[in-house]
Amino acid sequence: MQLVVVADAAVVPELPAVARSVAGRDEAVEAVTFAGVEVPAGDLARELGGHGVARLHVVRHELLDDYAPEAWGSALATLIDRLGPSGVLAPATHRGTEILTHAAARAGLPLATNCVRLTADDASGHGGAGDGTWRLTRTRSGGVLLEDAELTAPVRLATVAAAVETPQVPLQAADCEVVESAVDVPPELARTRVAERVASETGLSLSTAPVVVSGGRGVGGADGFVVLEELAERLGGVVGCSRVATNNGWRPHRDQVGLTGTKIAADLYIACGISGATQHWVGCMDSAVILAINTDPEAPMMQRATYAVEGDVHEVVPAVLAEIRRRGGAAAAAGSDRSAAEESEPAAAPPVG
Amino acid sequence: MDIVVCIKRVPAFGAQVPLTDDGSAVDTRHLGFTIGPHEECAVEEAVRLTAKYGGRVTVLTVGPQDAGEQLRYALAMGAHQGVLVDTGTTELDPEATATAVLAGLADEPDPDLLLFGDASADAGHGQVGVRVALARGLPVVGGITGLDAENGSTDGNGDAAGNGAVSLRASRDTPDGTEVFRLPVPAVVAVKEGLNLPRYPTLPGRLKAKKAALRTVACDPEPGGLHTVGLRRPADDRAGAIPLGRGADAAPAVVDVLAELGKV
Ligand SMILES: Cc1cc2nc3c(=O)[nH]c(=O)nc-3n(C[C@H](O)[C@H](O)[C@H](O)COP(=O)(O)OP(=O)(O)OC[C@H]3O[C@@H](n4cnc5c(N)ncnc54)[C@H](O)[C@@H]3O)c2cc1C
Ligand SMILES: Nc1ncnc2c1ncn2[C@@H]1O[C@H](COP(=O)(O)O)[C@@H](O)[C@H]1O
Numbered sequence: 001m002q003l004v005v006v007a008d009a010a011v012v013p014e015l016p017a018v019a020r021s022v023a024g025r026d027e028a029v030e031a032v033t034f035a036g037v038e039v040p041a042g043d044l045a046r047e048l049g050g051h052g053v054a055r056l057h058v059v060r061h062e063l064l065d066d067y068a069p070e071a072w073g074s075a076l077a078t079l080i081d082r083l084g085p086s087g088v089l090a091p092a093t094h095r096g097t098e099i100l101t102h103a104a105a106r107a108g109l110p111l112a113t114n115c116v117r118l119t120a121d122d123a124s125g126h127g128g129a130g131d132g133t134w135r136l137t138r139t140r141s142g143g144v145l146l147e148d149a150e151l152t153a154p155v156r157l158a159t160v161a162a163a164v165e166t167p168q169v170p171l172q173a174a175d176c177e178v179v180e181s182a183v184d185v186p187p188e189l190a191r192t193r194v195a196e197r198v199a200s201e202t203g204l205s206l207s208t209a210p211v212v213v214s215g216g217r218g219v220g221g222a223d224g225f226v227v228l229e230e231l232a233e234r235l236g237g238v239v240g241c242s243r244v245a246t247n248n249g250w251r252p253h254r255d256q257v258g259l260t261g262t263k264i265a266a267d268l269y270i271a272c273g274i275s276g277a278t279q280h281w282v283g284c285m286d287s288a289v290i291l292a293i294n295t296d297p298e299a300p301m302m303q304r305a306t307y308a309v310e311g312d313v314h315e316v317v318p319a320v321l322a323e324i325r326r327r328g329g330a331a332a333a334a335g336s337d338r339s340a341a342e343e344s345e346p347a348a349a350p351p352v353g
Numbered sequence: 354m355d356i357v358v359c360i361k362r363v364p365a366f367g368a369q370v371p372l373t374d375d376g377s378a379v380d381t382r383h384l385g386f387t388i389g390p391h392e393e394c395a396v397e398e399a400v401r402l403t404a405k406y407g408g409r410v411t412v413l414t415v416g417p418q419d420a421g422e423q424l425r426y427a428l429a430m431g432a433h434q435g436v437l438v439d440t441g442t443t444e445l446d447p448e449a450t451a452t453a454v455l456a457g458l459a460d461e462p463d464p465d466l467l468l469f470g471d472a473s474a475d476a477g478h479g480q481v482g483v484r485v486a487l488a489r490g491l492p493v494v495g496g497i498t499g500l501d502a503e504n505g506s507t508d509g510n511g512d513a514a515g516n517g518a519v520s521l522r523a524s525r526d527t528p529d530g531t532e533v534f535r536l537p538v539p540a541v542v543a544v545k546e547g548l549n550l551p552r553y554p555t556l557p558g559r560l561k562a563k564k565a566a567l568r569t570v571a572c573d574p575e576p577g578g579l580h581t582v583g584l585r586r587p588a589d590d591r592a593g594a595i596p597l598g599r600g601a602d603a604a605p606a607v608v609d610v611l612a613e614l615g616k617v
Contacts (some may be wrong), residue, residue, distance in 0.1 A: 060583075067532070069494065094527060098495060101480050105487040110448055113478055131578075143476055144370055145379075146585045154577040191492045196533035200526075207528075211616060235616045243390070253498075253547030254526075259407030259474070260390040260546040268614055277367050289614060292594065293606070300368035304591055307610055311600035319601035321606045324617050 001083060004053065005076065005090035006044055008035040009100050012091040014166045015052035019089050021167035022120040022134060022156075027086065030055040031176075032079055034072055035064045041178045056178050057083070063185045065337035067095070068193040071185045073102020080107055080155060088133055089118075092159040104157050111157040113147060114138045117165045118158060121150075132156060142259040142282035204238050206255060210267045211237025214257055214284070215245055218270045218273015218294065218313050220249040227317045228272060234324055235268070240284075242274045258283035272313040276301025293317070354408040354502065354538070356399040357464040359454055359482070360392040360427060362420040362443055363475040376583040378444065379475070388423050389474030390546040393430075398500055398544060398552040399468055400431035406502055409433040411461060415453040416443040421567050428562035429554030435567040438463065440574065443462035447476075448577025454574040458489075466521070469543040471496050479543075486541035494534045495543035499524035503535070 002019040011031075019029045021262035031053045033044055037107055045056045059079055063071040070263065076099055080088060088103075090096035092114050104111035110252045117137040133152045140147050151158065206212065213232040225239060232239045241251040242257060257264055258280040272293045274280060281304065284290065292305035293316050309316055365387040366377050371380040388396075399410040412422045412427040413436040424435035436458035445453065458467075467489075469482030475565065479495070484492035490564045503520045521536045525545070554562070578603075597606040 027466060070492065094496065097479060101483045104480070105484045110446065111478075111480060112579055113480065135582075137604075140477055140584070142477070143372075143587065145372075145586055147476075148582040150580045150582060152580070153580060191532055192494055194532045195535045196483045198531040198533070200530040235611065241547075243540075249550065252400035256546075265416065268611075268616060275368070278370060280369075289610075291610065302594060304589075306591070307597050308608075309597050309599070309603040309607060311603060315601045316603060319604035319609075320607050323604040324611070327608060327612075327617070 001085040003080070003083065003088045004029060004031045004048075005088065005096060005100065006031055006037060006048075007055075007072075007090055007096040009038050011044060011047045011051070012093075012160070012162070014162070014164050015089050015091060015160055016048065016053050017166050017169055017171060018118055018160055018164060019087065020052060020169045020171060022087055022118055024086070024120075027090055028055070029053050030083070030085075031055065032057045032059065033074065034058070034075065035060045036066050045176040045178050049174050051173035052174050053176050054174045056176050057181045058178060059181045059183050061183050061185045063187075063190060063193070066194060068189065069102055070097045070192045071099050071189040074106055074185055074189055075183045076100070077106035078104035079181060082181070084332055085155060087134070087156045087158075090159050096202055097159045100157055100159055100324060107155070109155055109157055110135055110151060110153050111159070112151045113159045114161050115158045116146070116161050116163050118160070129326040134158065141278070142217055142263065143285070144259075144278045144282055197199045206238055206240055206257070206262045208266075209262055210240040211235040211270075212240045212257070212264055212266045212268075212272060212284075212287075213237060213270045213272065214240035214242065215251075215272045215313070216242035216274030216280075217244040219245065219250070220273075220314070221248075224314065225250065227314075227321065228332045231270070231317055233319065237266070237268070240264070240269075242280050256283075268296075271301050271305065272317060274301055275299045276304060354402055354406045354466060354535050355411070355412055355457065355462065355464045356397045356403060356408065356468060357411045357461065358392070358399045358415050358427065358432065358468045359470075359485075360388045360396065360423055361470070361473045361475075362386050362414060362416045363389060363473065366475045370586065371451060372584055372586070376585060378584065386419070386422060387474075388426065389470050389472075391470030391474070393551040394548040395468040395470055395542065395544050396432060396544050396603075397426045397428050397549050398465075399554075400550065402466070402502065403433075404431075405509075408465070409547070411436060411464070413438065413454065413457045414441055415445065415450055415457065417441050417574075418569075424567055424584045425562040425603040426554065426561075426567065429558040430552060431558070435565065437567050437569045438572050439569050440572050443506045444581070445574065446577040446579045446581075447478040447480035448579070449483060450481050451488065452574035454481065454485050455488055456574070457570050458485075463539060465538045467491070467539070467541045469495075469541065471543045472546045480494040489541075491539055491541050492536050493541040494523050494525070494536065496525040497523045497542050497544045498526055498547045500542060500548060501546065502538075562597070583594055
């Protein structure tokens with residue numbers, strides 16, 4: 001059996017397909033979720049059935065009703081032991097990774113995180129008692145490098161990134177049966193229950209904003225970000241920054257784009273005075289359009305961007321703002337001219353002839 | 354509060370990542386080395402916590418002898434002592450790294466707090482802290498960007514040892530907001546950049562660290578089940594950038610692009 005973990009409020013659709021592709025011929029694909037996952041099991045089962053998953057195990061225990069990383073990981077390890085799957089896949093989300101890491105440590109199994117490709121060495125050899133091997137590719141340093149690796153274990157565990165190569169495997173829609181599974185959870189694991197939760201303010205955030213105007217060392221100081229703020233606002237976006245800006249105290253860390261900051265995928269990323277070190281690049285490379293503004297035409301960001309402006313951010317950004325205002329003004333003026341013209345048209349139209 | 358911080362020596366590359374000809378590793382012949390930003394914050398936090406509550410900071414690394422350079426950097430930041438678990442390499446799988454960390458901890462007095470980075474800067478498995486915690490039977494939380502010690506009871510779960518500071522308040526950001534944990538000590542916490550703004554070592558700090566003695570432990574851990582075959586650079590299908598001009602004169606071309614994208 002291959003087991004797919006539903007850790008968050010949604011099924012990651014790629015997971016059942018990847019699980020199918022590494023499954024032996026006679027192996028079923030089943031799923032597991034936790035009582036504390038907010039979506040009703042019936043809804044999850046319907047969705048999973050559409051992806052060919054025949055059974056959804058819901059693990060229950062009072063310590064699983066709210067998120068508790070150690071308790072959820074321990075429950076998953078128990079279920080792995082009970083069901084004896086040959087592979088377990090979780091999404092490479094915050095929770096998916098955390099739970100599978102805890103389960104792996106408890107079960108004494110290796111784990112490959114952030115996989116973007118997975119294949120079984122010998123799909124027919126599964127289900128037996130011996131170790132099997134997966135060949136896989138995982139990302140390193142946020143995606144700067146790909147690592148080809150082999151995972152050999154009696155139960156293979158992996159977290160699967162959203163960017164995974166989805167194998168073309170035939171999936172037959174199934175009636176997914178919901179099976180309740182009571183598990184024992186050591187009571188001391190209550191120690192890592194979430195004690196308090198603060199909801200974030202709604203509104204644009206760095207990870208979801210359609211436009212990000214980002215500044216680096218070239219912006220020169222906290223004051224230099226004022227025009228970037230203005231441009232971001234004009235474009236319906238937010239301000240981001242490089243690690244140099246954070247380390248200098250010009251911006252808070254929550255604005256940092258990159259490997260150890262936030263990974264974004266904006267419609268438009270504007271990099272102002274940012275050189276484009278790999279650790280920054282991995283944070284912004286998934287953006288659709290990248291515009292670089294930099295005094296150095298040889299800077300890596302200027303080479304890799306979609307568009308490049310060679311120049312000082314202190315001149316270019318204000319000039320762009322002025323041009324936006326001018327056109328806005330012109331459009332508004334043109335608009336009022338037109339209506340004025342329309343109003344005055346009858347009078348102004350000279351009688352022909 | 355005695356604290357152990359685990360740090361990893363990683364290559365510091367810039368715009369390109371050079372690989373060895375056979376693709377088995379990063380070619381580090383012309384690169385410097387560093388510790389990851391998450392771990393730098395872990396060291397900084399440990400130094401601040403011991404300044405506030407007393408106790409000592411031990412930094413521990415698993416790697417070749419050269420990794421002493423990273424231990425000395427942490428000592429220059431204010432850590433008190435360094436342990437080098439000499440495995441000859443940092444390129445171990447997470448199970449083997451955890452085994453080596455445990456070997457390094459074996460002869461140390463039990464710390465109240467073990468700090469890790471949330472993920473190592475190069476391999477990024479995100480596993481070593483959890484594996485070490487499990488092996489030592491300690492509670493563990495990861496992704497932490499806010500940490501402080503609190504006095505008082507810990508719901509009877511922790512033993513109230515230590516000098517008054519018996520529980521930890523650890524918080525982290527999630528896609529929906531903030532999660533707060535209250536942990537008894539001893540505990541393991543894996544932290545992320547943003548926790549604090551790490552200091553730059555002072556010159557006297559560096560000089561002192563240069564002379565400090567490091568404890569070295571030899572270790573040759575069994576490999577785990579994840580075996581690296583090789584490294585590759587992902588295909589980059591971006592064409593070269595389209596130049597839009599120079600200086601303020603480029604503004605109209607820029608706004609044309611913004612208009613085309615429907616942003617103005
Ligand atoms: C493990 C690790 C993780 C890291 N994580 C991150 C991360 O998450 N995010 C991140 O950003 N960095 C990260 N870094 C740091 C990264 O390697 C770079 O040091 C950093 O991104 C550089 O920031 P910068 O581009 O602002 O500065 P610099 O590299 O100094 O570049 C400044 C650029 O501004 C240009 N410039 C100067 N003056 C002007 C001007 N007046 N107008 C226009 N252009 C000008 C220069 O030509 C230059 O290209 C990490 C590093 C390591 C080792
Ligand atoms: N070679 C090492 N030496 C010491 N600590 C390490 C080593 N590798 C990983 N760690 C610690 O474990 C954390 C997670 O690493 P990883 O599981 O590789 O992502 C790192 O941030 C370090 O704190």
